[in-house]
Amino acid sequence: MLTMKDIIRDGHPTLREKAQEVTLPLSDEDKQLADDMLEFLKNSQDDQIAKKYKLRSGVGLAAPQLNIAKRLIVIHFYDEQAEKEVTLQLFNPKIASHSVEKAYLPQGEGCLSVDENIPGLVHRYARITVKAINRDGEEVKIRLNRFSAIVVQHEIDHLNGVMFYDHINQADPFTPEANATVVE
Numbered sequence: 001m002l003t004m005k006d007i008i009r010d011g012h013p014t015l016r017e018k019a020q021e022v023t024l025p026l027s028d029e030d031k032q033l034a035d036d037m038l039e040f041l042k043n044s045q046d047d048q049i050a051k052k053y054k055l056r057s058g059v060g061l062a063a064p065q066l067n068i069a070k071r072l073i074v075i076h077f078y079d080e081q082a083e084k085e086v087t088l089q090l091f092n093p094k095i096a097s098h099s100v101e102k103a104y105l106p107q108g109e110g111c112l113s114v115d116e117n118i119p120g121l122v123h124r125y126a127r128i129t130v131k132a133i134n135r136d137g138e139e140v141k142i143r144l145n146r147f148s149a150i151v152v153q154h155e156i157d158h159l160n161g162v163m164f165y166d167h168i169n170q171a172d173p174f175t176p177e178a179n180a181t182v183v184e
């Protein structure tokens with residue numbers, strides 16, 4: 001099982017690299033990696049397992065965080081508003097289109113690859129359409145909004161060597177951009 005020792009930290013060069021597209025058809029190794037990443041997220045959200053293995057809680061993970069420079073992201077969390085579990089294992093994800101409107105988490109963002117807290121608002125697109133290959137090797141087109149959209153953008157950033165704090169307005173970190181929507 002993956003634990004925090006498998007996650008590389010800020011300063012490691014791989015976090016600033018552009019990850020390589022996954023070759024198709026998906027290999028068993030790449031499918032296993034996606035499953036290992038999903039298991040980590042589920043474990044990290046289980047109080048007992050997280051405590052036992054000292055896992056920081058996560059709702060998303062990108063392969064470069066495991067020092068694997070491949071374009072693979074995994075998302076897993078319970079969407080209270082939609083009252084359903086959201087689980088995505090996306091290979092070669094691309095933002096095909098996005099809203100002009102921006103959105104942000106009022107508490108800012110963190111990252112399993114960043115050990116210190118870096119306060120400040122991270123403005124992202126409020127709605128995105130993502131094209132990707134799913135675990136079954138099918139091309140999918142997914143429209144996302146609110147929390148899901150924010151998490152997926154954070155993860156796709158990791159595939160392009162972008163960290164969440166790159167987006168923080170250092171001059172004015174806590175002032176929301178005009179017309180930006182808060183995602184509670």
Ligand SMILES: Cc1nc(NNC(=O)[C@H](CC2CCCC2)CN(O)CO)c(F)c(N2CCN3CCOC[C@@H]3C2)n1
Pocket residue numbers: 044045046056057058059060061062065077078105108109110111112113150151154155158
């Ligand atoms: C917002 C949040 N960020 C958590 N951690 N950080 C992460 O996931 C990083 C990615 C997220 C940071 C901001 C957007 C994407 C990991 N990253 O670095 C990957 O690149 C959480 F854990 C969390 N939740 C809320 C829901 N809760 C349900 C019950 O279980 C616990 C869970 C905790 N919400």
Ligand code: NI
Pocket residue numbers: 110111112113154158
């Ligand atoms: Ni992160």
